[in-house]
Amino acid sequence: MIKTTIAETYKYVDQEVKIGAWIANKRSSGKIAFLQLRDGSGFIQGVVVKADVSEEVFKAAKSVTQESSVYVIGKVQKEDRSPLGYELLVTDVEVIHESTDYPITPKNHGTEFLMDHRHLWLRSRKQHAVMKIRNEIIRATYEFFNENGFSKVDPPILTGSAPEGTSELFATKYFDEDAYLSQSGQLYMEAAAMALGKVFSFGPTFRAEKSKTRRHLIEFWMIEPEMAFYEFEDNLKVQEEYVSYIVQAVVKNCQVELKTLDRDVSKLEKIQAPFPRISYDEAITFLQEKGFDDITWGEDFGAPHETAIAESYDKPVFITHYPTKIKPFYMQPDAEREDVVLCADLIAPEGYGEIIGGSERIHDYELLKQRLAEHELDMDAYKWYLELRQYGSVPHSGFGLGLERTVAWISGVEHVRESIPFPRLLNRLYP
Ligand code: 4AD
Known part of the structure; x- marks a missing residue:
């Protein structure tokens, strides 16, 4: 298995890679989960399709919380709509540490609050x-x-x-x-x-x-x-x-x-x-x-x-x-x-x-x-x-x-x- 970083994914198009990352954000429906992954080198979207993964993996993807740390395995795909130009078709998600109640949510926060954090x-x-x-x-x-x-x-x-x-x-x-x-x-x-x-x-x-x-x-x-x-x-x-x-x-x-x-x-x-x-x-x-x-x-x-x-x-x-x-x-x-x-x-x-x-x-x-x-x-x-x-x-x-x-x-x-x-x-x- 190739272990890499988000910034280096461009080298592995159509190959399966493993990335250590955090969940910057997430959205999901009954059939698909979108994980916004970040690893310090960059941001990439991980797509988890229910029909393509085990029940356990889909459950993990659906329930993983903001800023939890994970190892994800997935296939790198070209995606022109993403700023990076690539996305990850996820096949496995392993939660390393679950983060609870991360204070900086996707909503707007005041400057003082952000500076305190x-x-x-x-x-x-x-x-x-x-x-x-x-x-x-x-x-x-x-x-x-x-x-x-x-x-x-x-x-x-x-x-x-x-x-x-x-x-x-x-x-x-x-x-x-x-x-x-x-x-x-x-x-x-x-x-x-x-x-x-x-x-x-x-x-x-x-x-x-x-x-x-x-x-x-x-x-x-x-x-x-x-x-x-x-x-x-x-x-x-x-x-x-x-x-x-x-x-x-x-x-x-x-x-x-x-x-x-x-x-x-x-x-x-x-x-x-x-x-x-x-x-x-x-x-x-x-x-x-x-x-x-x-x-x-x-x-x-x-x-x-x-x-x-x-x-x-x-x-x-x-x-x-x-x-x-x-x-x-x-x-x-x-x-x-x-x-x-x-x-x-x-x-x-x-x-x-x-x-x-x-x-x-x-x-x-x-x-x-x-x-x-x-x-x-x-x-x-x-x-x-x-x-x-x-x-x-x-x-x-x-x-x-x-x-x-x-x-x-x-x-x-x-x-x-x-x-x-x-x-x-x-x-x-x-x-
Ligand atoms: O113009 P300053 O005070 O120049 C000097 O200190 C000279 N001794 C430098 C030299 O010739 N070797 O400061 C230089 C630059 C300013 O143009 C500004 O960009 C920055 O330092 N600076 C500050 N930046 C953030 N906060 C401050 N309080 C700053 N004071 C200066």
């Missing part, structure tokens, strides 16, 4: 599809950076310094010292770039932001590339090529999942480099002309501003050259205009907001020291970071892509809470 909700077809897309983005990320000469470097999670400002830090004790959970690996990635040239990291980051929006998580995962000898323009090029690469990887390798999520694939197919750019100045003028009277030069954009800007494009758009005073201390000022920095935020289409923040970094020792002082940061804590500018300093650039916002956008799910397995939100640390 996140450990079970993950089994649903939609959540499964989002997690598969997340996985594909991670896979394609490693592939893209490995193929382009980057080395993966892992920055620490427990840190003594804060790259993005001190207000959003989770403080903890490190024996007798104060420590913080990492809010970005960037500063360490800069050190790594001076050792390895082109590097990227992928890890969890933490921000104690009291924001309760569909774009904010307290714990989220970031991909942070950093490149020695890359200047502002080089940095944007990597970003647009990387984002196009992961979107096209999902389009190619997650067709079933995108269909499950009802995602408009034609919108994703358009995501190809190059991406449009507008400067912060142009964005301000655009918004004011659109009637936004709540924003003036020198202020940061909020979600409605970003959405209004993004609506003019069907690709992600770079907003470049933000005012120096609203950006972190490490950004390189524009040589022609000291009041703006060589940075860009990448805004996703369809209202998903900023998915990337990046910049060229200051590589001049004196200027960096001056900026640290202006931002009232502790020189001792940044001694090592300053040293990177004392021994063969070079222009360098990098960026951070927020995985969950990117997954939400590509999957087309409304809220980032559905793009991470166990979201940490303002009022949620459970399950």
Whole structure:
């Protein structure tokens, strides 16, 4: 007997296979039972025809409950109407464990209820599809950076310094010292770039932001590339090529999942480099002309501003050259205009907001020291970071892509809470 998974059934058309699965859903009549089977690799319909199986098997198929675990044996058949393209003509059903009163029934449940049952909700077809897309983005990320000469470097999670400002830090004790959970690996990635040239990291980051929006998580995962000898323009090029690469990887390798999520694939197919750019100045003028009277030069954009800007494009758009005073201390000022920095935020289409923040970094020792002082940061804590500018300093650039916002956008799910397995939100640390 061939033991296989649902995703691999296409290899065994017209053959009998055995699959370990759960009952996602079921319907039956006097003569036929339809089992919606899932095994983690995918979903398939199992058809049990009373006339073709023993009385015992048909009884088992009719009475098996939602989320019971089973071994099924059946013949793989082509079925164009199913999303997978195949179904299983079941000949045997063996119940491994009977599930009783599964809380998430096919009816509609409220968000809080589903979030309380996140450990079970993950089994649903939609959540499964989002997690598969997340996985594909991670896979394609490693592939893209490995193929382009980057080395993966892992920055620490427990840190003594804060790259993005001190207000959003989770403080903890490190024996007798104060420590913080990492809010970005960037500063360490800069050190790594001076050792390895082109590097990227992928890890969890933490921000104690009291924001309760569909774009904010307290714990989220970031991909942070950093490149020695890359200047502002080089940095944007990597970003647009990387984002196009992961979107096209999902389009190619997650067709079933995108269909499950009802995602408009034609919108994703358009995501190809190059991406449009507008400067912060142009964005301000655009918004004011659109009637936004709540924003003036020198202020940061909020979600409605970003959405209004993004609506003019069907690709992600770079907003470049933000005012120096609203950006972190490490950004390189524009040589022609000291009041703006060589940075860009990448805004996703369809209202998903900023998915990337990046910049060229200051590589001049004196200027960096001056900026640290202006931002009232502790020189001792940044001694090592300053040293990177004392021994063969070079222009360098990098960026951070927020995985969950990117997954939400590509999957087309409304809220980032559905793009991470166990979201940490303002009022949620459970399950
Ligand atoms: O723009 P941010 O704060 O940039 C940095 O942390 C840089 N040090 C990165 C770098 O240059 N290496 O964050 C980068 C991205 C944002 O564009 C967004 O996608 C995501 O991280 N992000 C969040 N995602 C979910 N919840 C939050 N609270 C987020 N804060 C930032």
